[in-house]
Amino acid sequence: MSRALNLINVQKTVSLFGLGCLLLIFVSSLVYRVKSPSLTLVVHNKQEQAQNPMMEIVTLMQTLEKEPNNIQVLTSLGNRFMYMRAWEKAMDFWGRVLAIEPENKMALNQIGVCYFELGKYPQARDTFLKLIKIDNKNYRAYYNLAIIYKYYLDNKDEAKKYLQKILDMRPDDKELLEAVQREMHSPKKD
The missing domain is CATH 1.25.40.10 (Tetratricopeptide repeat domain)
Known part of the structure; x- marks a missing residue:
């Protein structure tokens, strides 16, 4: 049993190493192309x-x-x-x-x-919260927060708070307002 686990760990390690090497090749290739004048492509239009x-x-x-x-x-x-x-x-x-x-x-x-x-939903939430501190009329940031809270952070009350803020702002965006209404009245899907 432990021999099989060791074999699986070796396979995972080799796979991760291979993916890392591919990523390194891609990045180094991109850097080389940027720095190598002989490979610079001239765009005419x-x-x-x-x-x-x-x-x-x-x-x-x-x-x-x-x-x-x-x-x-x-x-x-x-x-x-x-x-x-x-x-x-x-x-x-x-x-x-x-x-x-x-x-x-x-x-x-x-x-x-x-x-x-x-x-990375908590980081997304924190970023959108920072955005609405700078621009408290950014109704799309409020909507993003509502979706994150409702579906990913399991906080329907907070989601409704942000959806209500959008309704209170009355943005001139019919599609968004329809989406807000649907979210206000739909249960969280599990």
């Missing part, structure tokens, strides 16, 4: 660039190397990695935005979304 997201990332990384505090480039990279569902990588760029502009509402929202997608 916006349509060509839009068709190849990796080329756009390489171009943005080259710009970032020259201008490390360029909010527009950091934002673009954060959005590109979110689009690719690379949540941890996206958070790196949003974190850099917040290091430069600690009250950047977009960066706070996007980091909250990344935490949520990673299943």
Whole structure:
């Protein structure tokens, strides 16, 4: 029995090591492409660039190397990695935005979304709470908080409080208001 457990532990260790190596290869490949002028691709038009997201990332990384505090480039990279569902990588760029502009509402929202997608619900909650302290009219942050509380932190009372705040604000967003009404009157699904 213990021999079988040792074999399973060895297999897990080898699998984790292999995944780590693949990640290291990917990251080092990306860094090498950014730093190696011989591999730099020249984009002649916006349509060509839009068709190849990796080329756009390489171009943005080259710009970032020259201008490390360029909010527009950091934002673009954060959005590109979110689009690719690379949540941890996206958070790196949003974190850099917040290091430069600690009250950047977009960066706070996007980091909250990344935490949520990673299943880090208390961190997502804390991020959205920070966002509504900066912008107490951000009804989408209130909605995100309501969903987190209702479905992931098992606190329906807190969820209803945030849903009610949205109704009190009366935002000009029919779809959101319909979703709020559904959430107010629907039980938590288990």
